[in-house]
Amino acid sequence: MDTVLSDAFRNRLMERLALRDSGRPVVCYDGPREVWRPAAVLIPLIPREGRLQVLLTRRSDDLREHAGQISFPGGCIEDDDHSPESAALREAREEVGLSADRVEVLGALAPYGTGTGFVIHPFVGLVENPGRLVPDPAEVAEIFEVPLDFFLDPRNLQIHVLRHNNRQYRLPAMPYKGYYIWGATAGILRNLCELMRDA
Secondary structure, eight states: SSSSOHHHHHHHHHHHHHHHHSSSSSOOOOOOGGOOOEEEEEEEEETTEEEEEEEEEEETTTTTTSOEEOSSSSOOOOOSSSSSSHHHOOOOOOOOOGGEEEGGEEEEEEOOTTTSSSSEEEEEEEEEEOOOOOOOOOEEEEEEEEEHHHOGGGGGGEEEEEETTEEEEEEEEEEEEEEEEEEEEEEHHHHHHHHHHHH
């Protein structure tokens, strides 16, 4: 797909998102479900010169969890968040300065469980004009974009082998230039691309 979303494709994509499996997370955490920590992320899709770009961040090296890793804007769902979607939009505003009124939320992918105990609710947002984005240095070291076409090409999908708690995991990875995109971020992107191909 090398153009921005047509109205027809946008409608088909929204239909697929509405029909997603909202039950058990795609990847299962080893522990009891009740100890999962709920989180939400926004997958911003930005039209640039006839192509869609995916906005990503590189997390600060000073964070206690997932320091320096590539991620979407997002984080833990807090008690005063009205919904996972509102949490994703709040985090995007706090982390990169993306205002909620600039985001058209197209829908949500299935929740994604991680081996570190998070269950992530990913929301797909179309951002026609993101405005000036500024990273919060306490959380985000860098904001960058990757063409959606890169992720849609299955030849760019690799396997990252991780050993954790005496177990071996085979996780998706999509290295792009100097960025190593892997784990939950790559898995969520893979799920998005599968859904877009289906649409």
